Each structure stands twice: as C-alpha cells, then as structure tokens.
Amino acid sequence: METMDRRWIYLMVAIAVFIPFVFPANFPISITPETQKLYDAVEALPDSCTVMLVFDYYPSTIAECEPMTTAALHHFWRKNCKVITLSNIPLGGPSMAETVTRSIPPQYNKQYGIDFVNLGYKANYVAVLSGMGNSIESIFPTDNSGTPLSELPLMDSVYNYDDVAFIFEVADNATADYWVSIVNAQYGTPMGCGTTAVSAPKYYAFVDAGQFVGLLGGMKGAAEYEMLVGEKDKAVSGMSAQSLVHLLIIGLVLVGNIGFFLGRREEREAKI
C-alpha cells in the first residue's frame, strides 16, 4: 500500500464519482436541524418582504454553493419576496448572481428592477458592509449593469438594512464572519448562511449562538435544502457520488491502516 502509485487512487475516486451519474442510485439524505431551521426561518418571513441574497463565493466552489443560491431563490420567489443580490467576490461573484437569477425568472414571472436587482461587486467588504447600514445607494450608486439605483423601482423602498427582512449569505470564505460581526451584530438583521463543507464546522457555533438562524454545510446542506424546497437538482444528484466516494475513502483508510500494522508486525518478526 505504501508503495502504491497515488494515481491509482485518483483513478478509483474518478470511477466512484462517475458511476452514480451513469447508473443513478438513490442514497438516503436526512435533514439536519440546522438546515431545517434555515428553511423554517425563510418560511416564517412575511410574503413580499425584501431579502438579500449574497453571492460571496468563487466559481471554484460552484458545485457546493450554486445549488444553495438556486434553491434559496426558488424559496424566496415562491413567497413572492423581492430579492437583492450582491457579491464581495471580484472574480465571478456578480456574474454568477446574474446567471442564477436570470435562469429562474420565467417560472415565477419576475421582472428585473421590480422583483429583483443585482447590485454587483464593490471592493473592500468591510467598507461595503458598514456603508450599506447608512445607505445602500451610497455604496452601490448603480446596479451591476450600470443602471442608477434611482431608476430601479425595487430600490425606491429599500434604503438600508432596516428595509431588509432577511440576509442569506452564501460564502466559501471568511466574509460570513464580517456579515455576522458588522451587519447582524450592529444592525440586527436576521441572517442565514450557506457555506462550503470546509468552512461549515466553524459556522455551527454561530447557529448555536443565534447569530445565524440556520446553516447549510457543503453539498450535503445544499441537497437537504433542495429537498425541503422541493427542487431536487444538482446537489441531490451529486450526493450519490459523494456517498460512494466516502465509502471508498473509508475503505482505503481501513486497508491502509491494516497494511501499516501488518507491515510493522512483519518488520518486528524479521528483527527477531
């Protein structure tokens, strides 16, 4: 095992990922309390309220984060919420917000400027998050495509965080910390968070502390949310591959350890 070329392991993982796409299998997906809390919090929002959906993730983590934003948009629009999207990520954030929001409207008959607005990206997230507490327009004088906010009907009734009922931050980095410490703590706006699996363990503490109403952790969290919203999509279909690769990794860990201990016993016997 120690001398095995690691490329064989890459090949095994690749095969394990491909198999469920070619031969679909349904591994069970249970709903965790954190996802349920987030879903319940969105359900409890008043109809037609204004929410913020934040695309704080790079294109590299689309597999985990995009299903979260897509499912959240379904959920918000089913409740007829007005959605403001923005991003603190320069590379791809505003474009992904554009792609996700524009891909869904036909189902819900939503119009840009009236039902949703994409503010785009602005540098220096600390200044952006603090500044929007005073006035969103002072930070984003125009939307992502350069239209002045004064020409967008949705923004007539949204001046700062006081006019936003809920913020759903989807992040693959530490910007979630700043949304909590600057926006939630100082302005009291309720927040939910969707994050990559790598960051999830850190943010469970924020749910326990009541700083996030709920949390989606990685593709598993996204799949749970898709199931709750009733829009099974890429996260649910990816979970079969996820489960199969996890089984493979557990198997490799076991085989590796057994090989290690057998090798050590052989060494001891050879010395005797």
Add this chain to the structure above:
Amino acid sequence: MNFIEIFEIWVIAFSTLALFSFLYKDNPIYKLAEHIFAGLSAGYYVGLIWDTVILQQLWNPMLDGRWWLIFPGILGILMFARFFPKFSWVSRTSLAFVMATTAGIFLISQLHGLVLPQLKATMLPLVSDAGIAATFSSIIVIIGVISTLIYFYFSKEHVGALGVTAKVGIWFIMISFGAHFGYTVMGRVSLLIGRVQFLYEDWIGSFSQIF
C-alpha cells in the same frame, strides 16, 4: 443550444481536462491552462477595480461636485510611492490611515459581533429545561471549552489535575480536527463532483448537438 453556447462548453471542458491532466503528471497543456487562468484573472480584476472603484467611487462623484474625495484619492496615489525607494516613506501616511481605521472598525465589530456572543453561547445552565439531550450537550460544551482553554494555559506545568484536564482538552481538539478533516474531504470531493457533473451532463450532452 446555439454555436456560442456549445463553444463555451467546449472551452470549459478543455480547461477542466487540461487542469486535471496534472494529476497524471506536469505537462504543457496543464501549464497553458494555468497561465491562461492567471492572466485572465489578473486582467479581469484590474478592469473590475478600475470600473467599480476608481470610476464609480472616485472619479465620477468628483465630477458631480464631491470634490473632497480628492483627499482619499491622494492617499491612494501615495501608496504607489512604495515603488520608488527614495520616497517609499511617503506611503506610510496612507498605510497609517488604513491601519488606524481598520483597527477601529475591527476592534468594535470583532468584540461586539464575535467574541461576546460566542462567549455568551458557552455560558450554559448545566441542567437544561429542554430535556436530557440538551443537558448532556450543555455539559459537553462546558467541559470542552474549559478543558481546551486549560490546554492552552502555559503559565503552569501540566501535571496533576491540570494535566488531566489538559489531556481531556487535547481529545476535544483532536475530535474537532477530525470533524474539520472529514468536512474538508467532503468539500474537495464535492468540487470534483461538480466538474464531473459538468463533463457528463453538459459536455458529453453537447455531443448529440454536434455529431
């Protein structure tokens, strides 16, 4: 699917496969994809900052009469003095401003928004009204917090009761590392799944449009 969409899918598929080829071994195709990514990212970032910061936040508002923005503009220009060794000291003025404002903002926000709420969340009643499971959870949190803090207390040798508590702290830290590692594996596998989903559904799916 029109020609442009199919072309986009093939460019993305080529880039994905070119980068994955590194798993076999380093090669010129991988290098090409890597350099294209680095160049595109840098160019895109410069363009974006020029438009969203220099034009939208500085130049256009100044033309509209907010002349006082010249002062932060000058502070920004002073940062470039670092490129000239003789005048690099000038950039310290801007850096001092950035450090002072950042320290001021973060001192309040970190304390008020992170440290105190997280401290409060660990101050739990030992016996919870929410049932045995919640009581057990509270006790675990309290033991975990205290023993981990004691592990990082280095002003006294870890012997006796202090040593035993510190060892309990190590166990909590190890379990935490295990959870983080497990989640990291899940995250990395998810990224691979995302690429495979694209290759299988979009790229292979586009074959029927072409052939």
